[in-house]
Amino acid sequence: MTPKEPALSVSGLRRAFPMGRGLPELVAVDDVSFELAPGGSLGVVGESGSGKSTVARMLVGLERADAGEIRVAGRARGVRERGRAARLRRAREVQLVFQNPLESLDRRLTAAQCLCHVLRLHGADRAGADRRALELLEQVGLGAREAEARPHRLSGGQRQRLAIARALAADPSVLVLDEAVSALDVSVQAQILRLLSRIREESGVSLVFVSHDLAVVGQVTDEVLVMYRGRAVEHGPTRRVLREPEHPYTRMLASSVPGPGWDPAEVVRLRAEFAAASEV
Amino acid sequence: MTAQTPTSAVTANTTRAGARGSGGVVLWTSAGFLVTVVLAAVFAPLVAPADPNAIDFGDIWAPPGADHWLGTDQMGRDLLSRVVHGARESLLGPLLLLLLASVLGVAMGTLAAWRRGWVDVLLARVTDVMYAFPGLLFVVLVIAVFGSGMTTAVVALGLAFTPIIAKFTRSVALAECAKPYIDAYRVQGVSGLVICLRYLIPNMAPALLGYLVVLFGEGLMSLATLSFLGFGAQPPSSEWGLMVQEGQSALIQGVLWPALVPGAAIALVVVAFNIVGVRVADRLNSRR
Ligand SMILES: Nc1ncnc2c1ncn2[C@@H]1O[C@H](COP(=O)(O)OP(=O)(O)OP(=O)(O)O)[C@@H](O)[C@H]1O
Ligand SMILES: [Mg+2]
Numbered sequence: 001m002t003p004k005e006p007a008l009s010v011s012g013l014r015r016a017f018p019m020g021r022g023l024p025e026l027v028a029v030d031d032v033s034f035e036l037a038p039g040g041s042l043g044v045v046g047e048s049g050s051g052k053s054t055v056a057r058m059l060v061g062l063e064r065a066d067a068g069e070i071r072v073a074g075r076a077r078g079v080r081e082r083g084r085a086a087r088l089r090r091a092r093e094v095q096l097v098f099q100n101p102l103e104s105l106d107r108r109l110t111a112a113q114c115l116c117h118v119l120r121l122h123g124a125d126r127a128g129a130d131r132r133a134l135e136l137l138e139q140v141g142l143g144a145r146e147a148e149a150r151p152h153r154l155s156g157g158q159r160q161r162l163a164i165a166r167a168l169a170a171d172p173s174v175l176v177l178d179e180a181v182s183a184l185d186v187s188v189q190a191q192i193l194r195l196l197s198r199i200r201e202e203s204g205v206s207l208v209f210v211s212h213d214l215a216v217v218g219q220v221t222d223e224v225l226v227m228y229r230g231r232a233v234e235h236g237p238t239r240r241v242l243r244e245p246e247h248p249y250t251r252m253l254a255s256s257v258p259g260p261g262w263d264p265a266e267v268v269r270l271r272a273e274f275a276a277a278s279e280v
Numbered sequence: 281m282t283a284q285t286p287t288s289a290v291t292a293n294t295t296r297a298g299a300r301g302s303g304g305v306v307l308w309t310s311a312g313f314l315v316t317v318v319l320a321a322v323f324a325p326l327v328a329p330a331d332p333n334a335i336d337f338g339d340i341w342a343p344p345g346a347d348h349w350l351g352t353d354q355m356g357r358d359l360l361s362r363v364v365h366g367a368r369e370s371l372l373g374p375l376l377l378l379l380l381a382s383v384l385g386v387a388m389g390t391l392a393a394w395r396r397g398w399v400d401v402l403l404a405r406v407t408d409v410m411y412a413f414p415g416l417l418f419v420v421l422v423i424a425v426f427g428s429g430m431t432t433a434v435v436a437l438g439l440a441f442t443p444i445i446a447k448f449t450r451s452v453a454l455a456e457c458a459k460p461y462i463d464a465y466r467v468q469g470v471s472g473l474v475i476c477l478r479y480l481i482p483n484m485a486p487a488l489l490g491y492l493v494v495l496f497g498e499g500l501m502s503l504a505t506l507s508f509l510g511f512g513a514q515p516p517s518s519e520w521g522l523m524v525q526e527g528q529s530a531l532i533q534g535v536l537w538p539a540l541v542p543g544a545a546i547a548l549v550v551v552a553f554n555i556v557g558v559r560v561a562d563r564l565n566s567r568r
Contacts, residue, residue, distance in 0.1 A: 060467045084471065091469030104460040106479060118468050170468055 043217030046227035374499030380438030389449025490561025
């Protein structure tokens with residue numbers, strides 16, 4: 001692996017869902033390409049239904065891509081790879097933190113067990129897994145009390161921390177987070193975002209941060225990809241996109257972010273402008 | 281034989297138990313009764329006052345009394361000793377047939393929900409055919425081929441119950457597979473087989489156990505029916521269905537006890553099992 005090789009490189013990704021007889025298929029993701037440097041952080045923003053989750057699911061292999069290629073550290077992720085070794089290698093390439101933390105955790109397992117199962121699967125012995133599980137829990141700010149708790153006894157923020165720890169347990173080179181903080185209240189959001197930045201510094205993992213909220217994405221990413229109806233309409237450094245959005249859709253999203261000098265009337269005007277532009 | 285309509289039986293039972301409220305005398309009486317029956321079955325030789333097969337032609341069709349608490353049958357055998365000993369076969373049979381049916385049914389239902397596609401379609405067709413085929417006819421056919429006897433009856437009924445459990449398991453598994461935690465296991469690199477055996481089935485267990493508990497009553501009655509018809513347990517066994525059948529000759533003579541005692545045993549155990557079972561099922565499911 002050459003040092004300049006991107007951690008993740010996606011080109012021409014496309015996914016269409018058949019909508020039933022006589023109806024045109026729904027193109028959820030259309031020709032999406034991007035690259036992510038090792039240790040880098042990319043935001044994927046767009047409104048509901050723009051295809052963000054579909055991109056995230058294709059990255060981890062839960063959804064098949066109709067076209068396009070996903071490369072992790074230069075190695076193409078095959079469509080169908082069989083065998084234990086291939087499965088585990090894929091898991092160590094990309095991990096996903098799901099949109100809904102409670103539903104994505106096994107209700108039968110305590111936090112510590114949840115992590116131990118992943119660690120054991122990926123080759124740790126019993127003692128090693130126990131030790132590493134506690135380290136991971138500590139890394140995401142969960143203590144001994146939470147370690148023995150099952151998901152329904154944890155708070156929303158704690159569940160999300162556990163979900164992040166579980167994704168890290170496989171030691172992936174890329175971590176994809178799908179609306180990781182959307183269900184949390186603002187102060188907990190800020191904690192989780194700080195946690196993610198710290199994890200990125202400590203472990204060098206690359207982040208793909210999926211969110212409908214440009215403000216949140218602005219806090220944790222270097223680059224941002226704006227999706228609208230399955231297409232990438234804008235792609236660039238997060239600061240630039242936030243300050244000088246080029247595409248009318250991004251301008252509208254950016255104007256919706258409350259901050260100094262935020263003017264609701266401006267949001268309304270840009271929305272109207274964007275609506276008029278997309279009519280054409 | 282009611283093997284074809286367990287779903288309606290389950291829903292009916294659920295609403296009935298739901299209306300009864302929590303706790304209650306009925307529930308604890310039923311539970312106490314079941315514990316007593318199981319203990320009596322386990323310790324039958326100690327509990328039974330007499331040898332269940334001791335024939336005494338001088339004392340046939342004796343009414344309940346000091347010598348024979350529940351009376352005697354057409355051969356003068358002590359009815360209490362016979363029901364107590366018969367409890368073993370009568371309870372163990374349904375247990376074994378459910379064990380067979382749930383191993384096969386849970387495997388089929390889980391496989392169908394997991395693989396979808398042609399596997400699901402194929403299994404759906406197989407279960408539809410088995411479902412539509414009258415259970416009794418199927419069982420009688422199996423017995424016609426392999427001969428009467430408790431083992432054949434248990435295996436045949438186990439096969440007849442399999443599609444019912446498969447269908448139920450499939451619907452539970454479909455809902456469970458749609459949950460993201462299953463996707464999470466895939467993303468972690470866990471193999472499909474391990475996901476099913478180690479995570480999916482244990483997560484379905486409360487729902488499945490609740491259903492099996494109610495099916496137990498069905499199994500007991502179906503097996504007793506087969507014995508009653510002469511396809512199941514054979515003399516001199518005191519399996520309850522067979523006892524009812526042997527009691528028929530007494531009924532014609534106007535003597536109630538020989539048929540009533542085992543008949544009541546079947547009815548009470550089934551009712552008690554459903555009362556306790558539905559409550560246990562509710563508990564297990566609400567804890568999820
Ligand atoms: N399995 C599927 N079958 C059919 N259509 C689907 C499927 N998954 C997603 N879609 C459609 O694809 C489009 C994009 O969905 P996706 O979940 O990727 O959006 P999203 O950007 O994540 O939205 P949200 O912010 O609401 O989570 C939607 O119109 C959705 O209805
Ligand atoms: Mg989504």
